[in-house]
Amino acid sequence: MYTEPRSLSQDYSRDDWKRGYLSQHQESEYWLDHLEGDIPPELCGTLFRVGPGLLDINGYPVNHPFDGDGMVCAIAFKDGRAHFRNRFVQTQGFLEEQKAGKPLYRGVFGTQKPGGWLGNIFDTRLKNIANTNVIYWGGKLLALWEAAEPHRLNPHTLETLGLEDLDGVLEEGDAIAAHPHIDPHSQGNHGEPCLVNFAVKPGPSTAITLYEFATSGKLLRQQTRFIPGFAFLHDMAITPNYCIFFQNPVSFNPLPYLLGFRGAAECIEFNPNTSTKIIVIPRDGSGAMNILDAEPCFVFHHANAWEDNGDIYVDSICYNSFPQPTADSDFRDVDFETIPEGQLWNFRLNLEEETVSHQVVESRCCEFPVLHPEKVGRKARYLYMGTTHREQGNAPLQGVMKCDRLTGERQVWSFAPRGFTGEPTFVPHPQGTEEDDGWLLLLMYDAEHHRSDVVIFDAKSVDKGPLARLHLKYHIPYGLHGNFTPE
Template sequence: MTTPAKEPFRGALSPVTEEVTAFDLPVTGTLPPELTGLFVRNGPNPLVPDEPRNHLFRGEGMVHGVRLRDGRAEWYRNRWVRSAAVSRALGERRRRGAAAARADISPNTHVVGHAGRILALIESGFRPYELSEELETYGACDFDGSLPAGFTAHPKLDPETGELHAVAHATRFPFVQHLVVSPSGLVTSVVNVPAPHRPVMHDFGLTRRYVVLYDLPVVNSLAAAAAGEPMVYDWDDSRPARIGLLPRGGTEVRWFEIEPCWVFHTLNAYDDGDRVVVDVIRYPRMFDGLRLDGNSLPTLDRWVVDTVGGKVTETRLDDRPQEFPGVSPDRVSRPHRYGYAATVPDLHDYFGPHGDVLGADGTGPVADDTLLKHDFTTGSTEVRSFRRGHYTAEPVFVPAAAARGEDDGWLLTYVYDPERGASDLVVLSAEDFTGAPVANVHLPGRVPLGFHGSWIPDQG
């Protein structure tokens, strides 16, 4: 095992060094008054960028947020998530529930709203951290004592029941854990799926009937964890790849073999009679020898699981390299017509062997300026490109309150503007995907490329 590069955060991923609060943000265009709430995004923003042990997946989490109300952009804030180590480094008191030693992680992967809480998330069995509406850290969250261990970075909200589903894994777990959090914010169901080989399940699928598990050749490496490696995932050629269907409310998983691959993210999944349809971003290989790239490009693929015949049909839907997929939150676990994603560069140009980012500035290979809108009914894809040097983050769909169709709503994303040297919150019409932005909220600084975020609407 080799030592990670000393500067994994460069180019579009270069961290910002200050926490900023700005009010009454300038807006070009017109913000829809219906967009009343908080747009938040999480990502790694290391306090010490040149720390030799830095890794893209392990930088301290920083949440960026813009508050919209009544057609105005009231404020922008960016805040580090205060784990014990972050609080100590900033000279602050330790927050409640903050863990110590190796379990002390500043969640950097996602941020969601549920049951009146704002939660910063990371995978691998760590607890979420709860944030205030102003993005200050309250402390670690265990859902009022009902969470048995850790949580996941990719929970899925059932739009009909209001339940939040999650799948957690960890190096120390000889199982994968499915959790259900009630609309009131209590864990009401815990199912441990035996997995002594300790597979990594970064994401999963959810349908009306099933929790869809991905048992792929990437495993939690006990040897890497014991050696203190920053990356503990490894591709295991001896492991087959399979999809598991766990009935909601059940405990027994039915497994179906597929071709070896890796999946970071699910676009969506749904039931179709005796079949289960799962749309994913698929990599042929990943974490080869603890490396991030794995010599593979991500494509949009569809898996159709025939629960009667016991077979899985695998189909390529779009071969453009892409990531950060999503659908309308109203379509999660239901059939969808539209899906959204951001294109990504060739990972050979993007990452070095240990997650170190290649390229010296935001206009190099680490930056990408294109969003995609897939129409799965017509089989067509619209391409939305920003100008060269503008890099864009994950698009988040917000449906209109009285939506006339599945794509009646807005896409929200952060886009870096090199002419200003700062980022904008860009609001696009999902129906008029390639048209002029509905609004650009001009932020006072740069939002580095990061991972995932959410629209958290005001309640009532």
């Protein structure tokens, strides 16, 4: 009997998956009254999400989704009802390009202006596309992109208010990362919450600046450290005492970028024989930083970190090399089998002995890890993340997974064959007592209806499927990150 080779049998159709990468031009607001199931009445607050809304500029395709102009969604929950709103961030580049009807800027991930390399040579201007994360902090809603300053939005209307210097902390042209972390009980702030974020100035030696902000938005502390070599640092992990970065073993040859052939990120090369450097910086600014050697690997996102018995533990989504699609083909035609999948790894660091060991916690392909906000920087029992339908190999994310780090148990719910997922958000139950008392919220692309759903799970029983599916009127292209605010 003929059996199809495993690599050819699929849990999804590529055409379905691709349609989730069509541009969304509509901006509107409405009540989410077309739904299956019930919205828990105790679920109260707003989920903000962001991602590339446009995958083309007036028909000129972007080279990679990370180059797409940022579009923000706000889903507000109250009294068992939900309201939806989406709006593009009115960045300077977005406004200029929409007017011109063509790309006027190059993208970091390889989008070029028309005119071949001669039309792009030596143009190193960046278009701040505000597409990576959105968070409400210090009374401000901020849309973040790691190579430039935040945009401030009106949290009720999503109207763009302009660039935000965080009350004078950022100087003109300064960048700040798109991965802030909220320490729920900061030692440097009388046990009150604080937001920790960082900025990177890459070069032959790379400067890392750490910022901590009080709930008022006021700067609590700031420090800059220098590490040797080029670094591409997308995310970090925090504990009560440390910020932890993984300096992936990559090098950067900017020539093809400068000459107009490639985007900056396409000039990053993975060095499989060089160790990953784990950089551990004391948050209070005192004392030396530590740089430890670990297995060569590539990490975009950390799930969490904690301190225990003199050791530091870090849970990260780890790739065995830089998961870069080939520069010369459409990202929608990517052969998933040829790029590495993300897996959940745990690293154990000992600063005194300067040693690192690691173990694979979960080999199933996963990305976009999140957890209970009270457990950030502390030993957590549960992690939640996007995952593939299949237990092995790389593929689009079609499910959501709950990992019990204590027992090793897993719960998975998959929307295969026609549903596609991304980052879940954990929302604690207001009267919750256990770590998984709460809900998981997810934007899921439903290819059957070519629209997205806001999906609500009971975090205790992810494997029982959604409590509710709220149908949007149109699709939201696959997004990046977001945050929930109970306000």
